[in-house]
Amino acid sequence: MASKSKKAEFDAVKTLEHIEQQFEMFQILNEEGEVVNNSAMPSLSDEELQELMRRMVYTRILDQRSISLNRQGRLGFYAPTAGQEASQIASHFALESEDFVLPGYRDVPQIIWHGLPLYQAFLFSRGHFQGNQIPEGVNVLPPQIIIGAQYIQTAGVALGMKKRGKKAVAVTYTGDGGSSQGDFYEGINFAGAYNAPAIFFVQNNQFAISTPRDKQTKGKTIAQKAVSAGIPGVLVDGMDPLAVYAVTKDARERAINGEGPTLIETMCYRYGPHTMAGDDPTRYRSSEMDTEWEKKDPLVRFRKFLEAKGLWSEEKENKVIEQAKEDIKQAIKKADGAPKQKVTDLMSNMYEELPFNLKEQYEIYQEKESK
Structure with missing residues (x-):
């Protein structure tokens, strides 16, 4: 009598663990600015490396001055960005002008570097309608205040680009809290189903306002949520500008080549409050945690890397700082001149x-x- 065939062993927990183990954090520079993944180094010229650093330093000064202006009553709504420069600026550095950026409310730096005049960014903060009158040829939407809504909009913009045969991508950003919104899943699923050229960023800065990341989801990573939509997901060190640039560049190339969207989780940290509207991070973050993440500062890390190559100096940085301060001074003056x-x-x-x-x-x- 023939023996009965043994059923294949099934272990749902083991399947989940196997999937989660695939999402290892991608990194090129360690905290000391040393290259730990030489084979993944992006092909950036010395001038491009310096420009990336210039933009990151400029953005840090813009954040500091914006906080001061907010406290003076000269700006309205403002969400600090310090600590997320690698996540924001290095990802944008991998884009082209024809790409479309759909920001969240913390992502004003990206749309400024994409072409939005600085004074209009200040007017947006003040709630002035001229802050939302995007100049012709600047492919951005005003920052989205509704958490996660930009994900669905991005899926639509990306599909429109595909139908028009454009070699460009639609890019959006949200935080770890945004990944808990229904719009997050709908956006990545729609883009995946239609193979739309989109890049979805989740800037995991550890806290959605005051809710820690481990209260957002049981998943070990947010990047793994891409699996449910059938699209690639990447977990990257969001304090490492070279790593962020590399994964964004790769996602863009695959998108314009017809390979569809990508979900990128950048592990980062915001040094300031969630917004300047009364949030007190000391109520939900420890000083030990702040100190730990300060050691990973993207500007310090990248500065060490560039100085070792002889590409950066205190003199260069001071010039950027002074230029940023002067630009901000002139931009706020122009914003002050806008009609009431x-x-x-x-x-x-x-x-x-x-x-x-x-x-x-x-x-x-x-x-x-x-x-």
Whole structure:
């Protein structure tokens, strides 16, 4: 009598563990600025390496000055960016001008480097309508305040690019908290289903406002969530500018070659509060944690790397700092000169043709504003 065939062993837990083990953090520079993954070094010229550092230093100064301006009452809503320069600026450095950037509210630096005038970024912070009037040819949308909504928008923009035959990508950013939103899953799933040229970033800065990352998901990584959408997922050291640049460059090349979207999780840290609207990070972060992450500072790491190659100096950095301060001074002055907003502006900007119930109100406010 023939023996019964043995059923294949099935272990759901083992399958999950196997998947999670595949998502190892990609790194090129260690905390001392030493190359630990030479084969993965991106082909950047000395001038490009210096430019990347210049942008990161400039962005750090922009963050410091923006915080000061906010405290002075000269800016409105502001989300600090210090600590995330490698995640934000190095990823953007791998893009081209024809690519479309759909930022979250912390991602103002990327759209400035993509072409949005600095004074308009300040006007956006103030809630002025001119801050959202994007210049012709600058492929960005205003920062999204609704957490995760930009993921769905990015999937749509990317599909539009594909249908128009453009060799470009749509790129978006959210935080680890944003990965818990339904829009996150819908966006990556839609883009994957239509093989749309999109790059989705999750900047895992460890805390969604005050909620620690381990309360967001049971998953060991956020990058592994790409598996559910059938798209590549990458976990990268978000404090390492060269590693962030390399994975972004790779994702872009695959996207424009018809290989679809990528989800990239950048492990990083924000040194400041979630926003300047009253958040106190000392209530949910320890000083030991702050100190640990300060040792990983992307500017310090990259500075050490460049100095070892003879490409950076204190003199070069000071020039960038002074230029940033002067640019900010002139930009805030220009923002101060913007016309004061009126109620009638709100109505006319919202409607091409006013509905009947607003026409009477428009006339009332127009008369008030003319006095």
